[in-house]
Amino acid sequence: MTNSFHPPQRTLMGPGPSDVSPRVLEALGRPTIGHLDPAFVDLMDDIKGLLQYAFQTENALTLPISAPGSAGMEAAFVNLVSPGDKVIVCQNGVFGGRMKENVERCGATAIMVEDTWGTAIDLNKVKEAFTANPDAKVLAFVHAETSTGVESDAKALCALARENNALTIVDAVTSLGGIPLLVDAWGADAVYSGSQKCLSCVPGISPVTFSQRAVDTINARNTKVQSWFLDMQLVMGYWGGNSKRAYHHTAPVNAMYALHESLVALKEEGLENAWARHSKHHAALVAGLEAMGLDMLVAKEHRLPQLNLVAIPDGVDDAAVRSALLADYNLEIGAGLGDLAGKAWRIGLMGHAASKQNVLLCLSALDNILSAANAPIQSGRAVAAANAIYGV
Amino acid sequence: MTNSFHPPQRTLMGPGPSDVSPRVLEALGRPTIGHLDPAFVDLMDDIKGLLQYAFQTENALTLPISAPGSAGMEAAFVNLVSPGDKVIVCQNGVFGGRMKENVERCGATAIMVEDTWGTAIDLNKVKEAFTANPDAKVLAFVHAETSTGVESDAKALCALARENNALTIVDAVTSLGGIPLLVDAWGADAVYSGSQKCLSCVPGISPVTFSQRAVDTINARNTKVQSWFLDMQLVMGYWGGNSKRAYHHTAPVNAMYALHESLVALKEEGLENAWARHSKHHAALVAGLEAMGLDMLVAKEHRLPQLNLVAIPDGVDDAAVRSALLADYNLEIGAGLGDLAGKAWRIGLMGHAASKQNVLLCLSALDNILSAANAPIQSGRAVAAANAIYGV
Numbered sequence: 094m095t096n097s098f099h100p101p102q103r104t105l106m107g108p109g110p111s112d113v114s115p116r117v118l119e120a121l122g123r124p125t126i127g128h129l130d131p132a133f134v135d136l137m138d139d140i141k142g143l144l145q146y147a148f149q150t151e152n153a154l155t156l157p158i159s160a161p162g163s164a165g166m167e168a169a170f171v172n173l174v175s176p177g178d179k180v181i182v183c184q185n186g187v188f189g190g191r192m193k194e195n196v197e198r199c200g201a202t203a204i205m206v207e208d209t210w211g212t213a214i215d216l217n218k219v220k221e222a223f224t225a226n227p228d229a230k231v232l233a234f235v236h237a238e239t240s241t242g243v244e245s246d247a248k249a250l251c252a253l254a255r256e257n258n259a260l261t262i263v264d265a266v267t268s269l270g271g272i273p274l275l276v277d278a279w280g281a282d283a284v285y286s287g288s289q290k291c292l293s294c295v296p297g298i299s300p301v302t303f304s305q306r307a308v309d310t311i312n313a314r315n316t317k318v319q320s321w322f323l324d325m326q327l328v329m330g331y332w333g334g335n336s337k338r339a340y341h342h343t344a345p346v347n348a349m350y351a352l353h354e355s356l357v358a359l360k361e362e363g364l365e366n367a368w369a370r371h372s373k374h375h376a377a378l379v380a381g382l383e384a385m386g387l388d389m390l391v392a393k394e395h396r397l398p399q400l401n402l403v404a405i406p407d408g409v410d411d412a413a414v415r416s417a418l419l420a421d422y423n424l425e426i427g428a429g430l431g432d433l434a435g436k437a438w439r440i441g442l443m444g445h446a447a448s449k450q451n452v453l454l455c456l457s458a459l460d461n462i463l464s465a466a467n468a469p470i471q472s473g474r475a476v477a478a479a480n481a482i483y484g485v
Numbered sequence: 486m487t488n489s490f491h492p493p494q495r496t497l498m499g500p501g502p503s504d505v506s507p508r509v510l511e512a513l514g515r516p517t518i519g520h521l522d523p524a525f526v527d528l529m530d531d532i533k534g535l536l537q538y539a540f541q542t543e544n545a546l547t548l549p550i551s552a553p554g555s556a557g558m559e560a561a562f563v564n565l566v567s568p569g570d571k572v573i574v575c576q577n578g579v580f581g582g583r584m585k586e587n588v589e590r591c592g593a594t595a596i597m598v599e600d601t602w603g604t605a606i607d608l609n610k611v612k613e614a615f616t617a618n619p620d621a622k623v624l625a626f627v628h629a630e631t632s633t634g635v636e637s638d639a640k641a642l643c644a645l646a647r648e649n650n651a652l653t654i655v656d657a658v659t660s661l662g663g664i665p666l667l668v669d670a671w672g673a674d675a676v677y678s679g680s681q682k683c684l685s686c687v688p689g690i691s692p693v694t695f696s697q698r699a700v701d702t703i704n705a706r707n708t709k710v711q712s713w714f715l716d717m718q719l720v721m722g723y724w725g726g727n728s729k730r731a732y733h734h735t736a737p738v739n740a741m742y743a744l745h746e747s748l749v750a751l752k753e754e755g756l757e758n759a760w761a762r763h764s765k766h767h768a769a770l771v772a773g774l775e776a777m778g779l780d781m782l783v784a785k786e787h788r789l790p791q792l793n794l795v796a797i798p799d800g801v802d803d804a805a806v807r808s809a810l811l812a813d814y815n816l817e818i819g820a821g822l823g824d825l826a827g828k829a830w831r832i833g834l835m836g837h838a839a840s841k842q843n844v845l846l847c848l849s850a851l852d853n854i855l856s857a858a859n860a861p862i863q864s865g866r867a868v869a870a871a872n873a874i875y876g877v
Contacts, residue, residue, distance in 0.1 A: 095752060098528050098745050100518045113517045121739060122514030125505045125687055126492045127817045136490050160552035163734035164714045194713050289735055295517055297737025319711050321586050322556045342555035343681055345689025347513060353490050425519045
């Protein structure tokens, strides 16, 4: 007979999911109610308001998609992009490539603007792409590349799109709650995120927001959205503003309890304080890693505080170190992807995981494991360097 | 400041979600681990095996889609149906209509076979549709119509499709775990279900299974699947049989704990015992309702034990009764849909909710509320009639 599953208690410092706080797990496990229960409808309204705060937007069409961030990405593309459209897609990591797939599966053409993985999107290349393709309808880019730990200048990219009369699709999966993301101030049009990064909720939900300009584009479509499940006009009938909700799908009720609780926690802390917290622990982590002699791979001005790309020292076995971290410290960090596989680690400091406790655990554990493997590091210095940042 | 959400404790006897057992809620709230953690990969393997048992199949491509049943439906259509295909769609309730939407959004043609809501699919009409459309590639139908409480003859429909060299897409959202569903014995090709019905797991996950014939069809496609998120070839890379899993999306880790626990509970009970339990409590509920003078709207031979369509007596205010059940008894039952709105209630006995306690609560509460509203019922007889079935 198969047995119940009891997961190990990990510390999650990879690219997500991040550590989920006890209060969110507790909310998750509360009794299930119906997805049309008046109490659940009230909760839905509350979630919409809290997401508007997190996204810094007044967009009416702001809600959680009942599926992971990949589905949030797809929701943005299938609703805004019609067959025959041209979409400029910036690629400087894994997720730009996924955007290209989405564009092509919509029967549209992707104009690729490529930058080296680990660098930010080059605005000049995007300008050139608009010059060569003045009829581009959408500019799509990743604000915070989870695969490399790079922040691109979302504000400037949104402005560039507006100058060229194009809509923007912004991947904010890893940015929401970790670094400034000002949807209204920047004029972003379709923005999607994930529950399991800096919101520190359980994985499986994708908050999205659409500007009025985006909604007008959806309403003006000549063809039906190719996905029934992700058709925002149908989704809105369920999440919409009036009290009579039309059944569309059965919402993941308990996951919504958890998302709500994580958003309440974010509001209690305050967005600016959450950004500052991520920044502080990032500084401490970097000080410790550099004191150890490890190199950060992203230029300082483009580094995401919530996801840190660290070079693996020569001769060190990537997988062995990560396995030891997991086995001996119950600590998960992320592997490099693509060209960075085997060459870099990705250390997350997302949401609830952005804490002094986690920074010091990670530095101590890495120091111990790398020292034991005779890696070329400066042992015994990391924690003091981090503590100096903390003012200890 | 927005507060944490504390849901009321409901008894869920609507069309789903159904009551979630404490053991499943407890599993749901366990600490989150990474979606590529070795412990999670083991759990995924376990879930696949348990789903094979629940579906009574040896299909290798048996896994849970990380989104609600609506997405499971879409996964079946977008993978099996290509632009230009003909699909025979049986409609005898809400979900057949949704299938039509899916077919059309795939650029295919839906040949509709319509039956009155509340009746089963007429096999002769389906035969005629095949005669008129010998090139139909797929037959799509709903095994257990959640909108009406009707079971159609899935075995015969699958056989008919095979005779006509067509694949089957079978909506088993409400049937899985509640009534016999024999995927291999019947030769069904793409079958999807939901976590929140007779599995009594939290909503948000859609178990699916694809036959080898379906997999061959997917592999032979000339066009990419229009959904990146639901492309089964990509999903398989993550859920696949080898130990090196390719990242596709971040699985809803905690929901998978819950699904696993609900499947373990099903296996402990045994499928046949679960079917018998649904049947027994259905008999008791019907005995009680009929003793009260209420009419069942579905012919006896087509009734789903897990979803009971009951006529609302003349002059009784549908919404007022359901509101009173919710307010005074914390009991949720379902409203009628479509032509049945205001004319029928849907009383669910799904999974953990199929219990004597729930049957007696529902009968007592309905008796009290209807009596107080001077409805034309025989008060005071229902509980005894149900208890007679229980042998009390």
